[in-house]
Amino acid sequence: MRRDEVQLPAPAAGGAGTVIAYGHYGRPVLVFPSEQGRAHDFENNGMIGAVAPLLDEGKVKLYCVDSHDAATWSNREIPVEERAIRHGEYESWIIDQVVPFIHADSGGAQDIATLGASLGAFHAVLFALRRADLFPLAIGMSGNYEPTSWYGWGDRGDATYFANPIDFVPNLGGDHLDWLRSRLSVLLVVGQGQWEDTTGALESTRHLGELLHAKGIRCELDVWGHDVPHDWPSWRAQLAHHLPRFC
Numbered sequence: 001m002r003r004d005e006v007q008l009p010a011p012a013a014g015g016a017g018t019v020i021a022y023g024h025y026g027r028p029v030l031v032f033p034s035e036q037g038r039a040h041d042f043e044n045n046g047m048i049g050a051v052a053p054l055l056d057e058g059k060v061k062l063y064c065v066d067s068h069d070a071a072t073w074s075n076r077e078i079p080v081e082e083r084a085i086r087h088g089e090y091e092s093w094i095i096d097q098v099v100p101f102i103h104a105d106s107g108g109a110q111d112i113a114t115l116g117a118s119l120g121a122f123h124a125v126l127f128a129l130r131r132a133d134l135f136p137l138a139i140g141m142s143g144n145y146e147p148t149s150w151y152g153w154g155d156r157g158d159a160t161y162f163a164n165p166i167d168f169v170p171n172l173g174g175d176h177l178d179w180l181r182s183r184l185s186v187l188l189v190v191g192q193g194q195w196e197d198t199t200g201a202l203e204s205t206r207h208l209g210e211l212l213h214a215k216g217i218r219c220e221l222d223v224w225g226h227d228v229p230h231d232w233p234s235w236r237a238q239l240a241h242h243l244p245r246f247c
Contacts, residue, residue, distance in 0.1 A: 001048075001055050005039075008101060011068050011093040018066045019098060021105060022048050025058035027247050028106050029113045030098065030127075030135070032065060032120035036074050039064045050236040051243050059247035062115075063102050065094070069119060073147055079154025080147065084163040094127065099134055113137040113246060117235040118199070122147065125186060125208070129165055132184040137246060141189045141238050142230050144200040145208045166204070169211045177215060185218040189238045191228025199230055 002024045010017035018039040033041040042048055042064050054060045068090035072083045103109045114135045116124035121143025128138035146166045148156065161167050172180065190196055190205040197203070205221070212219035222242070228234045 008097040011089045020064045023055035023061035026060040028102050029062050029115050031062050032116035032123040033067050034118040034120050036069045037067050039066050045232040046236050050240040054247050076151050080152035081157045081160050084159035087163055111136050115139045117141040136183050137185050139187045141235050142201040144204040146204050149200055172215055181216050187220045189222045191224040191234050192226045193229035195230035
């Protein structure tokens with residue numbers, strides 16, 4: 001399997017800027033790691049191996065990136081609005097550095113899917129909701145989509161609002177909503193086992209699914225059993241089950 005690792009200019013607040021591409025051809029998928037994760041986490045936790053046939057057959061190419069969570073959502077020392085503002089720096093890095101790299105590596109501009117587990121699921125879905133022009137498909141596994149619930153404190157402002165799908169999805173309307181209905185598809189996957197409740201993933205996933213359905217945005221909600229916890233073996237099985245449908 002082809003594996004290429006590159007370093008791109010890091011987000012403004014510091015941190016790493018690694019992108020690892022797996023595969024030689026196929027649908028490009030931007031992969032976000034779990035909380036405070038690195039680009040190699042998917043490989044180290046068996047996620048790449050779980051979909052190796054798709055990669056070997058040239059049906060998909062995965063682009064795994066570093067997180068920026070230590071400076072943003074995981075930094076409990078700063079208020080939630082500052083976390084959201086710093087998240088904007090990460091968003092700029094993805095849009096200005098990573099997306100052009102993926103386009104160049106793919107032979108030209110084309111639609112990119114997003115994918116992630118746990119906090120990576122939040123990123124995958126948020127980026128698609130905010131930039132469906134670039135990311136018309138999002139796959140989120142075991143995500144909590146309410147960032148103010150992550151030990152958030154302090155006043156909320158515009159940055160927090162626009163980084164919180166639970167806040168802004170209910171207010172979508174007009175031509176932009178019509179466009180999202182025609183453009184965007186979201187797959188939300190979650191288990192009912194250990195840690196899916198304590199992380200808020202089960203409740204939040206169901207809630208976001210309801211909000212998207214109420215707005216007429218294409219959303220599939222796939223709830224797995226009580227024997228499916230919030231962990232890498234679950235995500236390996238879910239990825240192997242669902243990714244072939246989109247390649």
